Amino acid sequence: MKSKTTILGASFITLAGLLTVGPAMAYDGTxxxxxxxxxxPKPGFPEKVEGTKYDPKHKxxxxxxxxxSIQAMEKRNAMRVEHFKETGNWVYDVEKLK
Structure with missing residues (x-):
């Protein structure tokens, strides 16, 4: 009885191992x-997107x-730092500095 359980357990482990290795070794088409x-490119799509109907044509x-937005942030930070150097008081709200 004990040997049947051991063989059955070993078979299950082998089967589980084969099921997890199988998909990893499958051909993915690339x-x-x-x-x-x-x-x-996926089938049906052009090699290059630029100039095709799939081109997003960003403004x-x-x-x-x-x-x-980065330039505006840098300008606000410069205003805060200038005010801090003059007064020693840090003001986060730039509207209060105007």
């Missing part, structure tokens, strides 16, 4: 130039939003 460099103003 053609890799080198390990980790496996990008390729220049949309692309510059982050840079504009």
């Amino acid at each position: 053609n890799c130039e080198a390990p980790g460099q496996c990008w390729e 220049e103003s949309e692309l510059n939003k982050q840079q504009e």
Whole structure:
């Protein structure tokens, strides 16, 4: 009885191991130039997106939003630092400095 339980347990462990290894070894349909460099377009999509119907065509103003917000933040911080150097009092709300 004990040997049947051991064999059954070993069979279960072997089966579980095969089930977890199987998907990892499956072919994923990519053609890799080198390990980790496996990008390729999905079937039906162009090799390059620019100039196709899939091109998002971002507006220049949309692309510059982050840079504009960073510049505004730097300007506010400069105002805070200038006020702090003059008075020794840190004021977070820039509206109070005007």
